[in-house]
Amino acid sequence: MAPPEIALKKRRTRADYIYHQVHRTRWFDNDMYAHLNNTVYPALFDSIINTYLITHCGMDPFTINNAPSPSPSSSSSDPTKASQVGIMVSSYCDYFASVSFPDVLDLGLRVTKLGSSSVTYEVGVFKQGEDEVKVVGGYTHVFVARGTMRPTREGMETVVRRGLEGLLVKDGEGRAKL
Template sequence: MPKEIDIKRRRTRKDYVFHQTYRSRWFDNDMYAHLNNTVYAQLFDSIINHYLITDCGMDPFSYSNNTSSTSSTPKNTINPSGQVAILVNSYCDYFASVSYPDVIDLGLRVNKLGSTSVTYEVGVFKQGDDDVKVVGGYTHVWCERESMRPAKAGMEKGIRAALERLIVKEDSKI
């Protein structure tokens, strides 16, 4: 087994900074009585975007572009962004099954933060169990909303500061 996979397999809840709970639904199961692969992609997208909206100030429905904001701008918007995060890579490693009616705990961390990119990792746990069942995630590249090209000046400072709070360094002894 590759070292990277073995490291992921040994993850526990404490290896993740931000947490969210998801109550599985009957609809989430596939014909083999475990969560369908597409559900994991939705879970990853949900926890990552929740963090981006609530902690990074991302507002997918409005942005600052030197025009007045609309009355539909949510009141909890911290800093509407002129940037968007474009998914450029995704992955998922499965170690054990999760299925309905499990309550699922998700953990989020940042493994790498570049000037315009961020690589997230999400751990999937059954509630009450510290052994990770699935580890996956993806990489975003921060682009200017108008051009959809990577941000020349890098990601916005507020977004970067919030993402830095999720960085977890690997133990060099592993």
């Protein structure tokens, strides 16, 4: 018998996720068994999470990577831009049903835990037009100062925290309002 948390994940539907992104599978994504290779899922999780961080949390890898580094404990001088980076410290993936090329997928994103400097994301993978979850996975980021790669005394920058709060599920199961 599956542990209770696995059974809860298996019952997830699209409505349990706040932010969504469409992904078209590629022939290259299939493995020798004609389903999406297990290594593709972490890339899907990374894509939806980083899209959200860029569009809703002030993360701008395109300009910050070319800007001088702020001091180790300072944040960006622009309050709408984040200067910290998120380091992945753990990940997981639970598989319930397979998908394959040429499926079009709907990825759903939510936050299950928001700490002072860390966040745990959950991503649901659905076939377009279906409500039953195929895969549930995610990871935990710790936000650190770019110069030291260590968490700051102040914790996560306000612009990042505000964006992530919009994805937070309050009770671990129910959906928050964006």
